[in-house]
Amino acid sequence: MNWKYWICFIVLLGLGISFSNAQRIIKGQVKSMHTNLAVPRATIYSIPSGGGTSTDNQGKFQFTIPPSSSAIQVKALGYYTQEVPLDSLQQDTLHIQLQVANSLLEEVVISKKGKYNNDNPAVDLIREVIAHKKQNQLSGQQQIQFEEYEKIQFGLVNPPKKASKFMGNMDFYFKNLDTVSIPGKALLPFYLEENIAQVYSQTSPSRYKKRIQAHKKTEYNPRFINNDNIQAFINAQLQPIDLYQPSLYLLRKLFVSPIADNAPLFYQYYITDTLHTPEGDFISLNIQPKNPYDLLFTGSLQISMDGRYAVRQAELVVSDKANLNFVNDVFITLQYQPNEEGIMELQRTEFGVILGGSSADSFYGRKVQSFSKYERQDSISEEVFKGEPVERAFVEKQGLDYWTLNRPEKLNTFEERAYNNVDSLNNLKSFKALLTVGYLIAKSYYNAGPIEIGPWEYSYSFNNMEGNRFRIGGRTTRQLSEYMLYEGYLAYGARDKKVKYYLSGAFSLNGKPISTYPAHYLKATIQQDVMEPGRGISYLKGDGFFQSFRSNKPTKWLYNTAYRLQHLVEFGDHISLSTTVTHHERRTAGDLLFVNAAGEALNQEIITSDLELELRWAPKEQFYFRNLERNTIVGKQPIFKLQYNHGFKGVWKSNYRYDKVQASVFKRLFLAQLGLADASLTVGKIFGQLPYPLLEMPNIVNKGDVHVIDFAKINSMEFAADSYLKFALDHRVNGFLFNKIPWVRKFKLREIWGVYAFYGQLSAKNNPLLQPNLTQFDLNDAGLSRTRIMRNTPYVEGYAGIDNIFKLFRLEYVKRLSYLNYADIPKDSFRFSLHIHF
Structure with a gap:
């Protein structure tokens, strides 16, 4: 197997079974019988096995069916379902034409001859959509609640067929290839997450609450993998899609929505079809970016003609010319359904991304959401919106029976295997060894279970005071205790011949894991080391190897001895209060001297005893964490800090x-x-x-x-x-x-x-x-x-x-x-x- 797959696999996790031998490959293309245009995202099922796939943007598909299959069934929105018997087929390449479910009133063929004009019927129509956005936007409803099902996947794409031969007892994992979820791709899922939630939304004042009632995900060995971080990372990349917002935030990039207020500046629109359906009349629009290199979409929209000008369906992809790295494909599908009042309600979204190099796919991410049980109310209780915007309302993980009854979409065979396969993988010694190497590369720590040694970047550095500096450090992990965490190091300077050290311990005060929100802990620290003037005490104090090459590296130093006791408590909406007492002794080092204007030597020590109060507010904050380290996942909300320090003169020999x-x-x-x-x-x-x-x-x-x-x-x-x-x-x-x-x-x-x-x-x-x-x-x-x-x-x-x-x-x-x-x-x-x- 190509070793790059496993290296990338382990790095991504640090942010955090078999086929029949007899196979038959069916491939082909699905088109409309009336227009001869390709039908994208049509679903194709094998009968009676139930496996299947869906067509790509050109209507093409390919998947492997078991020998027991007697027919395939083809479904697409707006078309009659069609079954194709397999026993009479003379070849395995199919050309399927679907009949429109209702009469086609009008057809307008896209024409790109001549100069595009913004004053055309298609642009007039999209301006009506823009003008009616407020009344059609789901989040624009005054009071609304609904049920949401969410499925998130992440894994490898088209792993080499011979990969399993090189994996020893891990080969079973590489045989669970999903050929259903994304057309023409063989997917190897290594992360799967499902959520069922009740969602409440209010516009005035603007409030949002999502109560997760059931949660299930693959769990890797927690010694190496922070499973919460995997979940946070993938959710940050695959954000919810709201077409009615000005921009869609995908892969940490902003894409202009095709119905944004200024969308006609960036997009070209063409009317392609007008359809009669039981749900009403709709016009189909083709959308194209005026500049395919910008972060824009290509695809189609269906717009209602009942005076609401609401979006019924959206099929969006990103141009391969767009200014993105390592992204081979991005596709989005949004489906809406009118309620009894004719208001379009979002029923299903699918967001997928294929990552890789210019010549091959490597990874994929996919997020499917379905929405149901919409209710509009005069008011929602104040109690509902208290606490975190997203909270877990379940005590224990739900069993298999619950998921079988409550999933709106059944998992396919490959998805069902993903949970068990990960559990089996965790029990293998060879996989644990692989994770050890991957963790060292990704985190710069050697994980020994209860403790971690590192980071290795800080093992050696150099400066004009210490010369060659050698350091060894480490920290405890959640495997030792989730309620107590320790870290420390020893360092030695070859030139000044002095030993330096740091030791810190934190202890939970609320009976909860110390690193999670809301935190409440006490932390004690002692440090003796040489530092540049102005720097505070810290485990990572700027003495890493690469800091040795700074262009403005320090040349003057102070020897420091510091003692610190910190109490931190977090409240609702990520408001925290930190109270810290620090005693800090600084003594001149090298050729740095403290003298007065007459050149007379002064006390070469600066001693302070300090009380610090810090109030921090980071609304709706999400973060990755490891031990006490937190890395904020930056969103739209600001972060505020207010800090007050008081120095006590005469306390513990303090001077000021x-x-x-x-x-x-x-x-x-x-x-x-x-x-x-x-x-x-x-x-x-x-x-x-x-x-x-x-x-x-x-x-x-x-x-x-x-x-x-x-x-x-x-x-x-x-x-x-x-x-x-x-x-x-x-x-x-x-x-x-x-x-x-x-x-x-x-x-x-x-x-x-x-x-x-x-x-x-x-x-x-x-x-x-x-x-x-x-x-x-x-x-x-x-x-x-x-x-x-x-x-x-x-x-x-x-x-x-x-x-x-x-x-x-x-x-x-x-x-x-x-x-x-x-x-x-x-x-x-x-x-x-x-x-x-x-």
């Missing part, structure tokens, strides 16, 4: 009394065809007289929750301030301009740009130039101060670049835009880095 207030906000901006932009703003003020290493220094990398703010062109310790403002903007344009340039757009390049700004002031009592007895700024080799006081001008640096070079690399030009009249500053540079994304 001070107060600090800081507030920050982060927001992701969804800009439709202009891509995504991450923006963050931080303001702060420090009260009290302090030595400059305790002031705000912008050269320290601020990772925040999701937004990394890294001032690349500021020297270490270059600025210090006691009142400050920081702003950062990173914009990924996703090829909006490059897609319009012939000969360039085929390379699928993407524009990126950003700007970082810092503005700070230093009050007179903290300014060493005005206070001779204060600790003076350190001097460089030329006798000039390393640290500067900002004038009435903010520090600004920006970058612009090209992303997605050969789908792997990013090239940026970074330039310092202010404070340029100094000899020792880096003014500009190029950055070349690896970035892999859709």
Whole structure:
């Protein structure tokens, strides 16, 4: 077997049985008898076995049937069902023509001759659809509730036929190939999830609640795989589809909806059919992107002609020219059904994606949802909307009988096997060994069950203070305990010949696993290590191997001994309060000295005892987690933080009394065809007289929750301030301009740009130039101060670049835009880095 399949398989999980020998392959094409046009997404069943497939966008299909099959049955919306006997067939290639279920009133053949004109009947019709969106949109109903069934799959596509020969006792897994779910593809599912939920929606005020009443999914060995993370990752990629929204968020990209308010600017529309059905009259529209390189759809819509102009059906695919990486196919099907009042209610959605290289498919994801039991009410109880927007309302997992009775769509044979196959796989020693290697590659930790050793990137680094630095670290896992977690490291510097260490332990206080929401825990930490001035205590403190090559790497250091006790509690809607007490001792290292204006040596230790209160609000937050680490899955909601610090003078030999207030906000901006932009703003003020290493220094990398703010062109310790403002903007344009340039757009390049700004002031009592007895700024080799006081001008640096070079690399030009009249500053540079994304 190709080893790349298994490597990719394990990396994806870290975010987180057999056929008869006698086979017959049936393939062919389904067309309309009246128009001779292909019928996409027609379903084809084997009789009496029940297996089957569906046609692709060209009406073509291919699947394997057992020898017991006597006929195939072909069904398609708007057509009569047709059965084709197999015993009389002379060949295995079929050409099937379906009869329209009701009379065809009119046919308009698509014509692309001549220049497209926005003033045509098709555009007039789509404008009516846009004008009536509010009354037709499901989420626009004042009070509504319904039942939702959801099925999510993820796995391999067309694995090599000889793969099982190389898998030893794991070969059974590679024989469960699903040829039904996606036409023409042999699928090997390794993740399957099902949910049955009751959904409540209200528009004024806008509220939403989804109560999951039954849940089932494949479960991998929790020693290596965080199954909750797999679920969160796949759900983040396969988001719910609402055609009535301006943009559809797919694979973390924004696609303009074909019925968005500005859709006629991006799409061409053609009327193809007008149909009579028992549900009413409908017009079929073909839609085409004006620029196939943009993130747009190709496909068809059926529009009701009862004055509501509602969508009855949508068949959408993404052009293979669209600016996407590793995506070979994206298809979306939406089906609506009129209720007793004639209002179109969403009945079923299917969203699928095929991933791979330019010549072969590798992975697939598929999400099917069905909706039923719609009820419109005058009011929904306030109690319903309390708590999380999505919550689990079940105590135990439902049994087989429950799912058999309540699934609106029966699982096919291959899907049913997926659950048992994963359980069998988990029990194999060979699979556990494979997971061990995969976890090491994906997470940089060696998993030994109760403990993990790593990360290996931090095992070696170098700097001018320690020379060669060696470090070994590790942490406990949920296998040891879900209610207590520990992590720590030992490090040694070959040049300074000192041992450093870190040890931390966290303990749950609410009787729930410590890493899940809502968390309530107590965490104690002790650290002794050498750090650059301005950096706080942390397990990962910037001493990784690749940080050794920073262009603005630190040259001045402090030895630190710190003790910290933190209490964190989370409330509803992801509001959290963290209370932290820290005792921190800092001592000069190397050639860094604390002197006054007369050159007299001062106390070379800075000791503080600090109380910190942090209030954080991240509405509707979702995240991946491992131990206490959380990585937010960024959505439309902002993240707010408010922090207060107080320093106690005289407590545990502390030297300083001070107060600090800081507030920050982060927001992701969804800009439709202009891509995504991450923006963050931080303001702060420090009260009290302090030595400059305790002031705000912008050269320290601020990772925040999701937004990394890294001032690349500021020297270490270059600025210090006691009142400050920081702003950062990173914009990924996703090829909006490059897609319009012939000969360039085929390379699928993407524009990126950003700007970082810092503005700070230093009050007179903290300014060493005005206070001779204060600790003076350190001097460089030329006798000039390393640290500067900002004038009435903010520090600004920006970058612009090209992303997605050969789908792997990013090239940026970074330039310092202010404070340029100094000899020792880096003014500009190029950055070349690896970035892999859709």
